[in-house]
Amino acid sequence: MSDLGPVTWPPAPLRTERLVLRASEARDRPAFVELLASADVHTYLGGARSRDELERETPEVPERWPGSFVVEADGAMIGQLLLRRMTGDARPAAAGKVDLGYMLLPRAWGQGYAGEACAAALDWLTAALPGEPVVLHTQTANARSMRLAAKLGFTEVERFEAWDAEQWLGIWSQGRP
Numbered sequence: 161m162s163d164l165g166p167v168t169w170p171p172a173p174l175r176t177e178r179l180v181l182r183a184s185e186a187r188d189r190p191a192f193v194e195l196l197a198s199a200d201v202h203t204y205l206g207g208a209r210s211r212d213e214l215e216r217e218t219p220e221v222p223e224r225w226p227g228s229f230v231v232e233a234d235g236a237m238i239g240q241l242l243l244r245r246m247t248g249d250a251r252p253a254a255a256g257k258v259d260l261g262y263m264l265l266p267r268a269w270g271q272g273y274a275g276e277a278c279a280a281a282l283d284w285l286t287a288a289l290p291g292e293p294v295v296l297h298t299q300t301a302n303a304r305s306m307r308l309a310a311k312l313g314f315t316e317v318e319r320f321e322a323w324d325a326e327q328w329l330g331i332w333s334q335g336r337p
């Protein structure tokens with residue numbers, strides 16, 4: 161993964177009906193540790209990291225880079241959205257494209273927050289990088305993620321085997337319903 165491109169970062173916080181998307185701050189550190197140590201969050205992401213290691217190694221302000229949005233509800237971090245440009249070692253259809261990733265704390269699942277946050281991030285990208293398509297990778301076994309990808313308007317490019325599981329690569333283009 162490499163730089164997102166010529167975007168102004170951080171942008172003014174993105175506000176939706178229930179959420180705020182913003183760059184990370186020092187107060188988000190405990191939620192980042194919780195997110196990255198959660199076995200439930202990492203069921204389809206190759207396994208969680210140990211809490212001890214995260215407590216030692218997480219910087220004071222975690223994950224502060226262009227394209228990393230903290231998702232906040234009721235004043236507290238509930239997850240992270242990631243927009244990253246894929247490098248040359250990606251699948252050919254994804255190489256060089258912006259990739260959307262998402263992780264919410266389990267207590268925030270099932271309330272439509274991920275869909276609301278991703279739609280806002282895609283709107284921001286549309287304004288920041290007009291014409292830029294977005295790709296999305298997920299395991300096909302990750303039913304919640306597959307439903308979210310479809311709801312956001314991603315369409316299948318291919319399925320492939322990697323990391324001992326079937327993976328799904330989808331693409332989203334600006335202006336397409």
Ligand SMILES: CC(C)(COP(=O)(O)OP(=O)(O)OC[C@H]1O[C@@H](n2cnc3c(N)ncnc32)[C@H](O)[C@@H]1OP(=O)(O)O)[C@@H](O)C(=O)NCCC(=O)NCCS
Nearest residue numbers: 201261262263264269270271272273274275298304305308
């Ligand atoms: C993938 C993930 C973000 C999906 O979260 P989610 O909460 O299921 O996703 P959505 O925001 O689309 O919410 C949809 C659900 O909210 C429900 N919902 C409740 N209120 C809602 C509302 N106001 N608006 C929309 N949906 C609502 C929907 O009915 C749906 O429920 P269902 O899953 O039982 O059908 C979450 O499971 C996660 O963080 N997983 C771990 C990380 C991961 O695997 N990431 C994928 C690879 S990048």
